[in-house]
Amino acid sequence: MKITRVEAIPFAIPYRKPLKFASGEVHVAEHVLVRVHTDDGIIGVAEAPPRPFTYGETQAGIIEVIDKIFAPQVVGLSLLERETMAARLARTVGNPAAKAAIDMAVWDALGRTLNVQVSELLGGYTDRMRVSHMLGFDEPAAMVAEAQRMREQHGITTFKVKVGRRPVSLDTAVVRALREGLGDDIELYVDGNRGWTASESAAAMKEMADLGLLFAEELCPADDVLGRRWLVSQLDVPFIADESAVTPADVTREVLAGSATAISIKIARTGFTHSQRVHHLAEGLGLEVVMGNQVDGQLGSICTVVFGASYRLTSRRAGELSNFLDMTDDLLTEPLEIHDGELTIRPGAGLGVEIDPDKLAHYRQDT
Ligand code: MUC
Ligand code: MG
Known part of the structure; x- marks a missing residue:
């Protein structure tokens, strides 16, 4: 149940029509897919949507803070040490979407490991x-x-x-x-x-x-x-x-x-x-x-x-x-x-959903 690796993958999927509201607008879902790997070969997933107009985060910033600060802080922890993980992530101010995606991917990995739903x-x-x-x-x-x-x-x-x-x-x-x-x-x-x-x-x-x-x-x-x-x-x-x-x-x-x-x-x-x-x-x-x-x-x-x-x-x-x-x-x-x-909700273990590798290959922006 040990975390061995945390990936932060940028991807972009357009909207059919933009969503506009008083503080901003969204035309393309330029999000970050977070994957948490464990030594049992389990991969937990979650996504981080950057919302600079609300929390100040950008897609590039989410990737940077995960790669440089958060991934080294959580690699080596067990999926059961979530409070330790939360305390380590809390040392960095802000970055709520980056922290949240890591947390949810850890829960997904835990559910998959134990073969139960996150819910x-x-x-x-x-x-x-x-x-x-x-x-x-x-x-x-x-x-x-x-x-x-x-x-x-x-x-x-x-x-x-x-x-x-x-x-x-x-x-x-x-x-x-x-x-x-x-x-x-x-x-x-x-x-x-x-x-x-x-x-x-x-x-x-x-x-x-x-x-x-x-x-x-x-x-x-x-x-x-x-x-x-x-x-x-x-x-x-x-x-x-x-x-x-x-x-x-x-x-x-x-x-x-x-x-x-x-x-x-x-x-x-x-x-x-x-x-x-x-x-x-x-x-x-x-x-x-x-x-x-x-x-x-x-x-x-x-x-x-x-x-x-x-x-x-x-x-x-x-x-x-x-x-x-x-x-x-x-x-x-x-x-x-x-x-x-x-x-x-989906019946499978964890979040009950799978990422389509072809779709990820098509929409990811880092290859
Ligand atoms: C909402 O409830 O405000 C729009 C941008 C965002 O971060 O959340 C929304 C919806
Ligand atoms: Mg609102």
Whole structure:
């Protein structure tokens, strides 16, 4: 069970259409495939999506920090020494996606070694999650058409709408068009990626008060400390902290200060080990939780559903699991499929997925 090698492989797969939101946009999935090898011949896998506009990481930076700092720190450790590994990785500030991918690849390797599913190791609560689809900026008619297509083709009935543009009516018109176009049966919530001020957010939420929103997420920056508390105190829906509350300490700070009343857990930035800590904290604090998406590929999406399905709290709400549908291809031998609005974990050991060697050879950028 000893780790012998950690590989960080850059790959690029284009999107059919870019995903645009208040803090950035993604045209090509330029991610990093992480492979953790052990002395038993086991290989665990995970992917790191660089999001410079949220965490400061780049594809080249993720590879550099893994090759130069993290791989030497974890080679030689047993797959069972995950707390030692977490402590060593924590000596380096930041780099959440690089650390998370190593952590998840280690869990995958452990599951494969023991011949059990990672979801069984984590909690084993259920085998599936309802899916929430994230709608990026576009014209109202195009966003309604995309939501209708997702409902018809995949049975998805929960949608997260990206907001945060100016004037706020650009976005409130979209949310209204979605409610009118898809009816009262769908679940709708909004994510501003810090694009609005607190007062713009309050005005937008007032304008959408009749639209039955489920949540509001990161409408304004958490660094606008008093403005954000003022906003959250007047809302009658839970306010999700996403990029402002990554670690357990962030969650504690934001929630106790009244700057958030719910949280997003993203395995792409906290892996399985630290997502467990965030989950347990949220459970103790009595917070609603949404499994978020960092514009993940299929490997990241299976990691999200594996974690989300492991606990009652994380599987209660629809998880953001569908943005891989917008990619032109992926690396898995058997592509993920969303049916009746649900994504199910795979039965095999570890994460239950395999990387297709031909696809990896085609999309990798280092050969
Ligand atoms: C979200 O929930 O904010 C977009 C970029 C990113 O890192 O996460 C997303 C989605
Ligand atoms: Mg968000």
